Amino acid sequence: DQQVKQNSPSLSVQEGRISILNCDYTNSMFDYFLWYKKYPAEGPTFLISISSIKDKNEDGRFTVFLNKSAKHLSLHIVPSQPGDSAVYFCAALPSDATNKLIFGTGTLLAVQP
Amino acid sequence: GAGVSQSPRYKVAKRGQDVALRCDPISGHVSLFWYQQALGQGPEFLTYFQNEAQLDKSGLPSDRFFAERPEGSVSTLKIQRTQQEDSAVYLCASSLQTFPSYEQYFGPGTRLTVT
Numbered sequence: 318d319q320q321v322k323q324n325s326p327s328l329s330v331q332e333g334r335i336s337i338l339n340c341d342y343t344n345s346m347f348d349y350f351l352w353y354k355k356y357p358a359e360g361p362t363f364l365i366s367i368s369s370i371k372d373k374n375e376d377g378r379f380t381v382f383l384n385k386s387a388k389h390l391s392l393h394i395v396p397s398q399p400g401d402s403a404v405y406f407c408a409a410l411p412s413d414a415t416n417k418l419i420f421g422t423g424t425l426l427a428v429q430p
Numbered sequence: 431g432a433g434v435s436q437s438p439r440y441k442v443a444k445r446g447q448d449v450a451l452r453c454d455p456i457s458g459h460v461s462l463f464w465y466q467q468a469l470g471q472g473p474e475f476l477t478y479f480q481n482e483a484q485l486d487k488s489g490l491p492s493d494r495f496f497a498e499r500p501e502g503s504v505s506t507l508k509i510q511r512t513q514q515e516d517s518a519v520y521l522c523a524s525s526l527q528t529f530p531s532y533e534q535y536f537g538p539g540t541r542l543t544v545t
Contacts, residue, residue: 321472349532360434360521360536361473406472415486416461416529420472 320344321409323421332430336394340407340421343388347409351418352381352392355404364405365392369412397428432456434537436522442543443512451507451540455524461531462505464497465521467539473521479505480528512544 322341330336338352348369353361367374367381367390374381380393394401407421435454443449455462461480465473466489475489481502490497494513499505509516519539525531 348530351532353536358538360523360538363533363535366532408472410530410532414529415488416463416478416531417475417486417489418463418465418473418534420474422470422472 319422321407321419321421323405323407323424325424326422327425327427329427329429330397332399332428333396336392336397336401336426336428338392338394338405338407338424338426340390340392341388342390342409344409344411345385345388346412347419348412349410350381350383350390351408351410352379353406353408353420354401355406355423361406394426397426399428399430402426402428434522434524434535436520436537436540438540439538440541440543442545445514445544446511448508448510449512449542451509451520451542453505453507453522453524453537455503455505455522456526456535457503459524459526459535460502460528461525461534462499463523463525463531463534464505464507465523466491467519467521469518476507476520509542512542514544517542517544 351366352364355361404423408418464476467473478486479499494510523534523536
């Protein structure tokens, strides 16, 4: 069963507008949530994280929101730039001390100039 | 500074061959992880080292998969008697943190194709 879900395989946004990438999870026992960005033929690059005790974390153009009651998190990119075009993975780190990241299936973001 | 490097970048193996995939983590990073990424999926955890100790190997799909990190730096993932279902990208990641390792830095991966 997929514990971390990204239900939108792709998203297209105009340059300068907001990109909103969504992620849902089923397990309440996650300590941290993370977003990674991946370009073709490269490994994922860490973008931003949020602890389960917070509901928002911001870093420049990137903001992650966590809604624990809905088991939902989202990544907002404002303003979107063509260089943001990539696959975005949501990941979660369980609180069971296993240290294993659980990834979603990714969302392909295309920012149109 | 140097990031995580992996070699080879691409590997084609005939079914039944053994392969060895290498990972050079970022210098000083204590934690090292291996993930398997199938086409169209997110990375899936295989195994985790803290220094030279393999603390978790619960994600290794079968006993044909073996990982080591004998001196606490370079790691090798070995797959014996490769099967077609082993075809995937194998990603290595390292982290300065022990637990929780919420900032993991990934290498470019090794794309393994088993024919």
